[in-house]
Amino acid sequence: MSDTTDTGPMRAADGTPLKKSLARALRRQKLRALALIAPLLIFVLVTFVVPIADMLFRSVENQIVSDTLPHTVRLLSSWDSSTGETPDEPVYAALAVDFQAASEEKNHTKLGTRLNYENPGLSSMFRKTGRGADDIGKASTKRFTDLDPAWKDGATWAALLGSDDWLADMAEWSKDDGRQPRFSPRAEAASALPMTSDVYTAFARVARTENKKSAVETKPWPVLYTALEQDLATASPESLSAVNGASAGLLQAAGAAVPGFEPISYKDAFIDIDKGWSEVDSWQTIQSYAARYTPGYFLNAVDLEKSPEGIQQRPEQQQIYLMLFWRTIWMSMLITFCCLVLGYPVAWILANLRASTANVLMILVLLPFWTSLLVRTSAWKVMLQQQGVINDILVWLGLVDDGSRLVLINNQFGTIVAMTHILLPFMILPLYSVMKTIPPTYLRAAKSLGATNWTAFWRVYFPQSVPGIGAGSILCYILAIGYYITPELVGGTQGVFISNRIAFHISSSLNWGLAAALGSILLGAVLLLYYVYDKIVGIDNVKLG
Amino acid sequence: MKGVVLAERVENRAVFRFSRVKGLERLTKSNTGSPNLTNAKTGGDAAFVEFEHVQKSYDGETLVVKDLNLTIAKGEFLTMLGPSGSGKTTCLMMLAGFETATHGDIRLGGKPINNIPPHKRGIGMVFQNYALFPHMTVAENLAFPLEVRGMSKSDREAKVKRALDMVQMGKFGGRRPAQMSGGQQQRVALARALVFEPELVLMDEPLGALDKQLREHMQFEITRLAHDLGITTVYVTHDQTEALTMSDNVAVFDDGRIQQLAPPDVLYEEPANSFVAQFIGENNTLLGAVKEIKGDIAVVELDDGELIDCKPVNVSKPGERTRVSIRPERVEFNKARLQPGAHTLKAEVLEFIYMGDIFRTRLRVAGNDEFVVKTRNAPDQVRLQPGAQIEIGWLPQDCRALDA
Numbered sequence: 001m002s003d004t005t006d007t008g009p010m011r012a013a014d015g016t017p018l019k020k021s022l023a024r025a026l027r028r029q030k031l032r033a034l035a036l037i038a039p040l041l042i043f044v045l046v047t048f049v050v051p052i053a054d055m056l057f058r059s060v061e062n063q064i065v066s067d068t069l070p071h072t073v074r075l076l077s078s079w080d081s082s083t084g085e086t087p088d089e090p091v092y093a094a095l096a097v098d099f100q101a102a103s104e105e106k107n108h109t110k111l112g113t114r115l116n117y118e119n120p121g122l123s124s125m126f127r128k129t130g131r132g133a134d135d136i137g138k139a140s141t142k143r144f145t146d147l148d149p150a151w152k153d154g155a156t157w158a159a160l161l162g163s164d165d166w167l168a169d170m171a172e173w174s175k176d177d178g179r180q181p182r183f184s185p186r187a188e189a190a191s192a193l194p195m196t197s198d199v200y201t202a203f204a205r206v207a208r209t210e211n212k213k214s215a216v217e218t219k220p221w222p223v224l225y226t227a228l229e230q231d232l233a234t235a236s237p238e239s240l241s242a243v244n245g246a247s248a249g250l251l252q253a254a255g256a257a258v259p260g261f262e263p264i265s266y267k268d269a270f271i272d273i274d275k276g277w278s279e280v281d282s283w284q285t286i287q288s289y290a291a292r293y294t295p296g297y298f299l300n301a302v303d304l305e306k307s308p309e310g311i312q313q314r315p316e317q318q319q320i321y322l323m324l325f326w327r328t329i330w331m332s333m334l335i336t337f338c339c340l341v342l343g344y345p346v347a348w349i350l351a352n353l354r355a356s357t358a359n360v361l362m363i364l365v366l367l368p369f370w371t372s373l374l375v376r377t378s379a380w381k382v383m384l385q386q387q388g389v390i391n392d393i394l395v396w397l398g399l400v401d402d403g404s405r406l407v408l409i410n411n412q413f414g415t416i417v418a419m420t421h422i423l424l425p426f427m428i429l430p431l432y433s434v435m436k437t438i439p440p441t442y443l444r445a446a447k448s449l450g451a452t453n454w455t456a457f458w459r460v461y462f463p464q465s466v467p468g469i470g471a472g473s474i475l476c477y478i479l480a481i482g483y484y485i486t487p488e489l490v491g492g493t494q495g496v497f498i499s500n501r502i503a504f505h506i507s508s509s510l511n512w513g514l515a516a517a518l519g520s521i522l523l524g525a526v527l528l529l530y531y532v533y534d535k536i537v538g539i540d541n542v543k544l545g
Numbered sequence: 546m547k548g549v550v551l552a553e554r555v556e557n558r559a560v561f562r563f564s565r566v567k568g569l570e571r572l573t574k575s576n577t578g579s580p581n582l583t584n585a586k587t588g589g590d591a592a593f594v595e596f597e598h599v600q601k602s603y604d605g606e607t608l609v610v611k612d613l614n615l616t617i618a619k620g621e622f623l624t625m626l627g628p629s630g631s632g633k634t635t636c637l638m639m640l641a642g643f644e645t646a647t648h649g650d651i652r653l654g655g656k657p658i659n660n661i662p663p664h665k666r667g668i669g670m671v672f673q674n675y676a677l678f679p680h681m682t683v684a685e686n687l688a689f690p691l692e693v694r695g696m697s698k699s700d701r702e703a704k705v706k707r708a709l710d711m712v713q714m715g716k717f718g719g720r721r722p723a724q725m726s727g728g729q730q731q732r733v734a735l736a737r738a739l740v741f742e743p744e745l746v747l748m749d750e751p752l753g754a755l756d757k758q759l760r761e762h763m764q765f766e767i768t769r770l771a772h773d774l775g776i777t778t779v780y781v782t783h784d785q786t787e788a789l790t791m792s793d794n795v796a797v798f799d800d801g802r803i804q805q806l807a808p809p810d811v812l813y814e815e816p817a818n819s820f821v822a823q824f825i826g827e828n829n830t831l832l833g834a835v836k837e838i839k840g841d842i843a844v845v846e847l848d849d850g851e852l853i854d855c856k857p858v859n860v861s862k863p864g865e866r867t868r869v870s871i872r873p874e875r876v877e878f879n880k881a882r883l884q885p886g887a888h889t890l891k892a893e894v895l896e897f898i899y900m901g902d903i904f905r906t907r908l909r910v911a912g913n914d915e916f917v918v919k920t921r922n923a924p925d926q927v928r929l930q931p932g933a934q935i936e937i938g939w940l941p942q943d944c945r946a947l948d949a
Contacts, residue, residue: 444643445676447663449690450741456664459689463680 056523059516062294065286068111069098071195073290081284081308086277092266093230094195096136100223101199103133105206117511118296118305119285125276132273137222139264140229147257150250157224158216159246161189161200167245170216180208180215192239193231199223232258284308297517321501321518328497329525331412332480338420339427339476340469347431347468352440365428373422377489380418384408384490410492418490423479427472434468470537478526498522592652593619593777594640594745599649601635609635611801613649617779617794619744622771624780626788627798628824636798637747637781642666653745664693669738669746669776673753675730677722683709683733684718690741708740709733711770728759735767739774746771748780752787764791785825789813797821814872818859819947822870829876829916831869835860835946843946844888845869847911853888855946866949873905873919875943878935879927889938892916894929904928910937 010018034041066073071094079087102108112126144151151157158167162183169181183204190197203224207215232240232255240255270277288306289296296306303319304311313319346365350358368376383389386405394400408414438461446456484499491500498518505515594617601610610632617623625633638644639651642663650657658666677686687705696704709715712732722730731751738746748767752760768791771778782788788795789809797804797812797820805817816822823830833847835857843857845867853869860867877883878892895914896907903919906929910916918937920926929935 439674439676441672441674441676442678444641444663445670445672446678446689447643448641448666448668448670448747449693449737450664450667451689451693452664453662455693459693460678464678 055512056516056520058513059297059520060293060295061513062114062289062296063292064111064114065289066292068102068107069095069286070198072098072286076283076287076290079283079287081280081287084280086267086280087283089263089265089267092270092277093226095270096266097195097199097223097227097230099129100133100137100221100226101202103130104221104223105202106130108133113510114513115285115289117300117514118289119281121276122282122285125274125282128274129270129277134222135273136266136269137226140225141222143261144225144228144254147254148250150247151225151254152220154218154220155216156247156250157200157203157220160243160248160251161186161193161197162204162216163187164245167216170214173214175211179211183208183215186243186245188239188242188244192235192243193228196224196227196231199227228254229258229261229264297513298521300514301517301521321498324496324498324501325521325525327412328481328499328522331416331495331497332477332483335416335419335423335480336427336473336476338416339423340473342420343424343427343431343472344465344469347428347435350428350432351435351438362432365425368422368425373485374489376422377418377486380414380421380490381409384414384417409490410495412491412495414490414492415487415495415497418486419480419483422486423476426475426479430471430475431465431468434471435465438464466537470533474530474533477529481526482522592616593621593654594779595650595652596636596640597650597652599636599639599646599651601632601639601644602647608647609801610639613801613803615796615803615806617777619777620772620775622768622778622780622791622793624782624788624792624795625798626782626785626795626824627804629783631798632801633781633796633798634749637749637779640745640779641668641670641747667741667743667745669741669743671734671738671746671748671751673750675722675734675751677730677734677737679722681721682718683714683720683722683725686722686733687718687737687740690737694741704740708736711739712736712766727755728763731755731763732766735770739770739776743776745777745779748778750782751780752782752784760787767791789825797824799824815858816870816945816947819868819870819949822945822947827873827917827919829871829873829910829913831871831911831913831916832949833867833869835863835865835867837863842941843867845946847890849911851888851890851911853890853944854941855944856942858945859948860946867946868949869944869946871939871944873917875939876916876918876937877939878918878929878937880936880938883938884940887938887941889936892935892937894931894933894935896931897929908935908937 012018012021014021072091075091075094076087079091099108102111108126108130109123112123115126116123158170162170163186166181166184173180183201185197185201199221203218203221204215207213207218235255237255240251243251267277276282284307288308299305299311300314301321302325303314303322305314346361350361350365353361381388385391386407386409388408390408391400391405395402395405400406408417442460442464443456446460447453451459481497482499483497484503487495487497488500488503491497499522502515502518502522505511505518594615596613596615599610599613600608602608613632613636615636625636627633635644639646640653642658642661646659651659653666653668677683678689681689684705687708688701691701691704705718706715709718712735714729714732714736717725717729717733722733725733734751738748751767752763755763764787767778767780770776780787780791789812792809794806795809795812796806799820805812805821807815807817812821813825816825819830822828831845831847831853833845833853836844836846836852838844838857838860841856843855843860845853845855847853847869855867855869880889883889890910892908892910894906895909898905898907902922904922904926906918906920907914908916908918
């Protein structure tokens with residue numbers, strides 16, 4: 001210890017600084033603790049956290065527009081939709097390339113489905129356009145093949161746009177070798193003919209994925225001619241002359257011929273296929289959702305939409321989610337309240353009975369936990385339906401006329417009754433565990449001080465049971481707000497929750513982005529509730545056991 | 546040691562009891578302190594609380610309280626003392642109204658209260674763990690009984706302040722019970738039980754959770770307050786020191802019955818039966834049979850054949866088995882101090898323990914190895930050495946022949 005000076009940092013016996021030494025000692029403990037929980041942690045991460053995060057991320061993800069129509073989107077960004085005019089010819093020309101390329105891979109229908117969420121009708125327009133896409137490229141194809149029949153040949157295109165390495169690899173490749181070599185573009189061609197190079201890259205990728213024929217031998221897509229004609233129209237002679245390889249001569253010749261071609265009006269071609277392309281509205285939708293990330297799903301989830309004038313309400317007949325959120329919130333509150341009113345006395349009795357009797361009753365409280373949720377919900381169907389037990393008894397008693405049996409199910413009443421029953425244990429258990437800790441002497445003390453039974457309860461017992469009420473309510477409410485099966489089975493149309501809508505979008509309409517946005521809002525609402533609760537009551541005051 | 550300390554306490558208490566009358570006079574004359582809280586009537590003989598043939602059973606099979614008859618005078622400080630399960634707390638709870646008597650009458654101020662609910666009895670109560678409402682401040686706790694009685698806010702505040710001052714807790718009104726020490730909580734609980742000026746206050750082992758020093762201090766505080774305010778107090782404890790130092794009368798409970806009801810000094814010096822003798826203070830017992838009774842003196846033949854003189858308490862005829870009880874501090878081994886002709890016993894010194902103020906000597910007497918003698922540490926005191934053979938004796942009235 002002689003080397004420990006008064007001024008320097010404290011050192012351990014071996015001379016390392018004490019802090020470092022301590023950190024090392026603690027790190028081992030921490031690692032050991034981490035190793036113990038690692039299996040569960042990894043399990044939860046892989047099966048729970050990552051999928052949920054991925055799912056929630058879909059609520060803002062929007063790459064499909066810019067991935068499917070890359071060139072169109074780039075040109076469209078400078079279009080001013082407020083003029084009321086459709087975009088200029090170059091945008092349609094770019095669309096001709098993008099759309100043909102997309103339809104080769106059948107991506108246009110996916111995009112149509114996506115844009116249809118924002119502007120109903122676009123899906124059918126995209127499908128229709130997809131069917132007519134082949135005609136759009138015919139004119140350019142004819143021009144190039146008339147110029148030189150070699151343009152019909154896949155090898156011409158490969159030699160023009162593929163790098164020498166790729167061409168060499170492809171020459172060696174045969175079908176028995178497995179997958180084709182990965183495509184790499186010819187650098188000079190890519191800079192001189194950017195659009196054509198992009199399209200050929202997609203062409204080579206598809207050929208490689210299908211892997212039936214070599215890309216070199218495959219018949220070129222018509223879109224390649226469309227793209228090449230447009231590229232040649234804008235390319236400088238120097239950049240064209242820089243392109244070498246076997247097809248360099250063909251390219252030079254084509255480059256010289258293109259200025260003489262009569263311009264093709266792709267605008268007219270598209271409008272011929274579908275009138276929708278002449279509407280500013282359709283283009284606005286594409287422009288609005290061109291960004292890679294979009295608030296569109298979230299806006300949709302609260303009945304708003306993006307428009308050129310900014311964010312505005314959706315048309316009345318499309319507004320549904322705010323109403324559903326509101327219904328979910330107030331019905332969950334009502335259910336929580338019903339649970340509290342029914343559960344409080346039960347918990348009180350449980351907490352104040354002799355242990356042996358309380359245990360028997362506790363089993364009755366827990367019994368529903370051991371019964372399948374579906375069974376319990378189905379039991380309510382039996383009870384509540386118009387030909388069900390309750391109605392039968394009421395009719396038998398003469399309280400209700402046989403012709404006017406009560407509608408107790410497939411409405412909000414059914415949801416509230418069934419969910420109150422199902423969530424009741426979640427209220428009773430926290431209440432019970434809190435009440436168990438309130439000594440009976442408090443009530444006695446209050447009474448000895450002159451309080452009536454009610455005053456003693458309300459002023460002394462009730463405030464001390466508030467942590468249990470808080471815990472039970474927050475538990476019931478959070479469970480209720482996300483409930484799905486029971487509202488689905490007994491809720492009809494009036495008694496369904498937002499989660500039923502989320503399930504619909506996940507499994508039926510396949511609008512996962514909207515489902516993720518709705519789910520994120522629900523999650524946010526629960527977290528907000530938790531935060532507010534923490535501020536008001538204090539999460540330390542919550543006792544679950 | 547305990548016995549000596551106790552004896553001194555008893556003396557102190559006598560002085561204290563005398564001085565409290567003075568204190569009361571002073572209080573009423575100068576009209577200081579808390580006149581509203583002062584009950585003008587000081588201890589009278591009229592029965593204020595009466596238990597008449599009270600029985601209590603919880604399960605319908607066994608009686609927890611068996612035929613209880615008890616009268617408590619106004620202004621009296623009565624302690625119910627007994628081991629756990631002796632029925633003392635049940636009695637208190639019946640008086641408070643939290644348990645109903647299975648049989649018999651309980652009267653308060655002459656009126657039967659069996660069917661009056663607890664909140665209408667107007668009895669103050671201090672609970673074992675104070676039962677201060679944790680969600681209220683000290684002041685709110687104290688205001689609670691006044692509030693439920695519909696008292697106006699200003700009156701409430703004045704009374705709460707006075708009650709807090711009375712227990713020297715004036716500054717703590719804004720605290721929560723959890724922010725205070727046990728002793729402070731105890732004072733607040735006391736103030737809360739007194740703030741609505743009940744004529745009767747019940748205390749259920751209120752000092753059980755405090756450490757020794759604080760407990761002794763609070764014993765003094767409670768008796769002072771009770772006597773200053775002229776309140777009738779029923780105090781339940783299993784701590785005999787508390788019972789002896791605080792009470793006017795002590796009721797010793799065992800097996801659901803009052804074994805003896807007497808002032809502390811009588812209880813200690815003249816236990817009525819062997820349970821009381823053993824429960825209160827330290828005690829030497831010798832077993833034997835009565836040989837003959839001559840007036841105030843009974844001659845007892847111990848099991849080893851030796852004869853001793855005793856005072857007959859629970860024995861009436863020769864031949865009866867008896868348990869002879871002698872307090873350790875009343876055993877004498879200095880022959881000069883014994884009455885001439887008194888019986889003496891041979892004893893062997895087994896152990897000598899120096900305890901500072903006293904010496905504690907363990908002897909073997911009549912086959913009993915646990916016979917203890919306590920002597921004061923005076924300058925001329927003899928220190929007995931282990932192994933020494935001595936003779937011991939006592940005054941016949943200090944040696945009581947009780948039931949076996």
